[in-house]
Amino acid sequence: MKLKGRHLIDVNDFTVEELQAIINLGLVIYKNPSKFSELCKGKILGTLFYEPSTRTRLSFESAMLRMGGTVLGFADAETSSVKKGESVADTIRVLDGYADIIVMRHPREGAPLLASQYSTVPIINGGDGGHQHPTQTLTDLLTIQYYKNHIENLKVAICGDLLFGRTVHSLLKTLSRFPNIEFILISPPELKIPLHLKNDVIEKHNVKIIETTSLEEHMKDIDVLYMTRIQKERFFNEDDYIKLKDSYILTPEKLKYAKEDLLLMHPLPRVNEINYDVDKDPRAKYFQQARLGVFARMALMVLLLGRDTNA
Amino acid sequence: MKLKGRHLIDVNDFTVEELQAIINLGLVIYKNPSKFSELCKGKILGTLFYEPSTRTRLSFESAMLRMGGTVLGFADAETSSVKKGESVADTIRVLDGYADIIVMRHPREGAPLLASQYSTVPIINGGDGGHQHPTQTLTDLLTIQYYKNHIENLKVAICGDLLFGRTVHSLLKTLSRFPNIEFILISPPELKIPLHLKNDVIEKHNVKIIETTSLEEHMKDIDVLYMTRIQKERFFNEDDYIKLKDSYILTPEKLKYAKEDLLLMHPLPRVNEINYDVDKDPRAKYFQQARLGVFARMALMVLLLGRDTNA
Amino acid sequence: MKLKGRHLIDVNDFTVEELQAIINLGLVIYKNPSKFSELCKGKILGTLFYEPSTRTRLSFESAMLRMGGTVLGFADAETSSVKKGESVADTIRVLDGYADIIVMRHPREGAPLLASQYSTVPIINGGDGGHQHPTQTLTDLLTIQYYKNHIENLKVAICGDLLFGRTVHSLLKTLSRFPNIEFILISPPELKIPLHLKNDVIEKHNVKIIETTSLEEHMKDIDVLYMTRIQKERFFNEDDYIKLKDSYILTPEKLKYAKEDLLLMHPLPRVNEINYDVDKDPRAKYFQQARLGVFARMALMVLLLGRDTNA
Known part of the structure; x- marks a missing residue:
């Protein structure tokens, strides 16, 4: 090396x-x-x-x-x-x-x-x-290592725009190369990860993926929750946006069933996808991540x- | 402390x-x-x-x-x-x-x-x-201390736009807290200090204030002359502006009756409220102030x- | 000194x-x-x-x-x-x-x-x-000294817009003061050096000048070739521009008859007046010059x- x-x-x-x-x-x-x-x-x-x-x-x-x-x-x-x-x-x-x-x-x-x-x-x-944006990924890895002591055997949930998000793609590809990582991918149906990325990740690294539209469904199993922004202009129609936007905003309520040692991350800047009340939760580490x-x-x-x- | x-x-x-x-x-x-x-x-x-x-x-x-x-x-x-x-x-x-x-x-x-x-x-x-703009006020205080050896027992004249000028308000409030300061406040009638400031200063600190429209009237008594800019757009009408503008421009002539140890200050940038010929006067300390x-x-x-x- | x-x-x-x-x-x-x-x-x-x-x-x-x-x-x-x-x-x-x-x-x-x-x-x-732009001239002189070990007894060719180019005028004036410099000045007829500069240089320093429109004519004699840009808007008419523009682009071919120890300079940025293939020529020193x-x-x-x- x-x-x-x-x-x-x-x-x-x-x-x-x-x-x-x-x-x-x-x-x-x-x-x-x-x-x-x-x-x-x-x-x-x-x-x-x-x-x-x-x-x-x-x-x-x-x-x-x-x-x-x-x-x-x-x-x-x-x-x-x-x-x-x-x-x-x-x-x-x-x-x-x-x-x-x-x-x-x-x-x-x-x-x-x-x-x-x-x-x-x-x-x-x-x-x-x-x-x-490779140094964002380095930052994410270092943050996981610091709070989890290792980058392996983790259920990592990523929520937001998984279709266009550059930070997310880089993190997915890189984490896939670490031992025994599972992904829970949370997004509206229109913003699921691109097929080529899914194939690369699954076929090359045998990583287990769960795709879901619900932020809450798997909350109790998650080790690392990585929130990202969903830009309004990414939605195909206004109705979808209005219907979905609140379901991807993290609130103290949605965190109620999360693990006690959950690591909550965000690449920042945040707009409103994490409620300000969450900042006080000791599991919220996005400012420390920066x-x-x-x-x-x-x-x-x-x-x-x-x-x-x-x- | x-x-x-x-x-x-x-x-x-x-x-x-x-x-x-x-x-x-x-x-x-x-x-x-x-x-x-x-x-x-x-x-x-x-x-x-x-x-x-x-x-x-x-x-x-x-x-x-x-x-x-x-x-x-x-x-x-x-x-x-x-x-x-x-x-x-x-x-x-x-x-x-x-x-x-x-x-x-x-x-x-x-x-x-x-x-x-x-x-x-x-x-x-x-x-x-x-x-x-608190560090401007700190700068002003330090300059007075340096040239006068103390910040007390001084007649401080402030000339210009006393109604809107942020630097001036801060300086007035702060100097009022020092011992035995008197103010000579020089401005057009429309640009006198706001009433609330006047009341605060007078009532809370018992500071003596003289308000005047003339830059020359009290010149011989002044220890510190603090010049500021009067923006044309502050005047209520063009006639007033034309009538008054020159009377608030400091010239060597207007300084003739000033004290030998007058301290002449300006927060800068100056436009034309201090004539360039004044720069040579040893009492002009505005560049040193910066x-x-x-x-x-x-x-x-x-x-x-x-x-x-x-x- | x-x-x-x-x-x-x-x-x-x-x-x-x-x-x-x-x-x-x-x-x-x-x-x-x-x-x-x-x-x-x-x-x-x-x-x-x-x-x-x-x-x-x-x-x-x-x-x-x-x-x-x-x-x-x-x-x-x-x-x-x-x-x-x-x-x-x-x-x-x-x-x-x-x-x-x-x-x-x-x-x-x-x-x-x-x-x-x-x-x-x-x-x-x-x-x-x-x-x-005096520090460009200092840079040029230092580069000549470094590669030629002295700033004297040199045939210096300067090619491009000699009428308006600030870098060129400064270099011409300064080099003229060094011992035994000859200039080969290459430009379209409309962009020759200004008369006052020519008179100053010739009359005051007895510097030999050859003016030419051809980049290739004197190539074999040149010690230092200083290329500059010709801006399209300097030409008096479009036809002239089209006719002339390629003749002032330096290519490996035009360098074929140049001296082995030619020093090739350019103040940068270059647009297209030096072909990218010339970069590999060991005589090209414009990046080192910077x-x-x-x-x-x-x-x-x-x-x-x-x-x-x-x-």
Whole structure:
């Protein structure tokens, strides 16, 4: 296993062993951050955000700053002059001279992959169109590891838009590679996971799937409940939307029969799919999940940069 | 008196003793900045500017950088993705995991207060709508202390739009709490201070007030002259504006009868209410005032973060 | 020769000896960057970009960060609040209190010069309108020095829009002051260098000039080929554009008769004036040129800040 100098474009480019190494290091840093506060001294993170994403950008920046490194970049292609018609290949061959590691978010699918083919420094995909967002998946895995002590033998329910949701697809694919995971997939009929994904997951990894339209039906069996947003515009008709929308809003009442050690997650931002009253429930860990994301990104950058964590 | 872990939302939340502690520390840092150049090492300032304010933002950033800390954030809500409909409460519960102290500017009154109710790290109000801008007041107080050696026994004249000016209201309220301050309030009749403010100031603190329409009438008695801008759109009719506008422009001539040790201030930016020829007058300290603002913010952050200034 | 505390507004304000000192220091840093990694510790670079220029801004930021300094500023006047009608003179008298050295890009010619007349810290012109962009010229000189070991006895060909190109004019003027430089100026007839520039160069420095419309005619004699973009809108009529555009696109074929040690440069961004197949040619150094620009800026800032490079 060697991560130094690698790019992270798709979380499935990494083996389970490699993912586990990142997660484990992330938790080591989380438990003793001061030990790592100078680990990236002299290193520069380039944040190339061709579309804005405050959370992802600031999470990466915080990660690098907390290890003694520094940051440069742009938050928006409109503000930058990168729109002058230059190719991504040319841009990256200039900017890789300014930074030691780069996180790129781009509205076009495949742009980070293209960048990685020209860059002399590691490229991390910070989200490309509706395609991949691998550090969200790393964050999700690390959160599960932290609260469940392992990523195996779990019944993971995912609720929301399973047809279009990028976060969900990535998480499904990746979790399928861990031992003995079962999925309970909760969505309106129109927003079930795509057939190709279902086939990939089932046939390649023999993962057990239950598909349901009810958020409550299997509540008592669930170990991890991963809520996501259902965008109104995804529904085929207004009537369906009105009929269904409330049934996918998590309330304290719906949690009544859930396990005591349920782990409740959400990639954020939430709009209204989790009632504010749920925030007080000790099983609600979505804000903590966002915090843990900083440590997933610290570990990732440390390993791609090849820093010596024992120094 | 304990400032560690506190928020600064309204300057009047702090006692005179606490304000004096911030001012005194600011002047100590000003006189020996190198002693403090590592005091905030490892600390991250989050600058959440939901509306742009270059001066305030850069003053805070300079303050943190000069103490060895680092900075992340956004300069404009348009560039950030925080406009996705997420509540301030949710946003702050994510971003407080990325930084150790946060300054927030927001177009909506009360947003920083709301943020402070959810944040686990100190929130500083960097300006909320037409409401509060407490670090401008801290800057003003520190400047008076520096040039007058104390904040008491002073005749303070304030000239401009006293009806709507946020900076002015905050300064009036705060100065009223210091010993033996007298105000000379100079404005067109339509732009006198609001009655509620006048009553509060007079009745609660027994401060002597003179209201006048003339910038020159009391010039010879003034210790501190605080100029502000009068926006054309505040006048009820064009004729009044044309008749009055020049009378509130400070010129070298109008300063002829002023005290030799007059302190001339302005919160900046100036448009034309102080003639450029006045800049050469040694009593004009508005640019120095902006510089001193960095030290007011350094002291404030040091105390809210609970850094040990004797280490 | 004394550079400490100076401004860089026009590259021709500096003597050849001073330019050579910057270039030499830049190459020393390039060869041993770790020796300089703390040289600007505690120093703050202010990046005041009144119009966006991602490359220039990030190159400066990388330069300062690599020397242990820090950065604050804005990337776009729209995002900043500097458009409130305040004069550049007032703005700079506030912002020079926040930083130790400032790079300013401004759409208006002369704005950095004006700023330098009020600033208490060194101002570097990061580009003002169509006027000056001195650190691009420094970058070009350093690149020539690096690959040719000297800046003299060279046949320098410059191809593209020689009438309006700001980069080209600055390079022509500056190179003319170095010993025994000859120019081969390649452009469409409508886009030849302006007469005043030609007279200045020829009459003042006795530089030999060949003007030609052919990119290939003198290829075998050229030591340095500096390609630039020809903007379609510069042509007087569409027919001319269609007829000429391909003749100024550099291809591997046109390079067939070039010297083995030709140095091929471009200020970037390129659009299509250099064919992508040329990138693989070992004589193509435009991406390396952009990297070397960081070191030119490091050396410039070190000298203007008066840092002791022997410490």
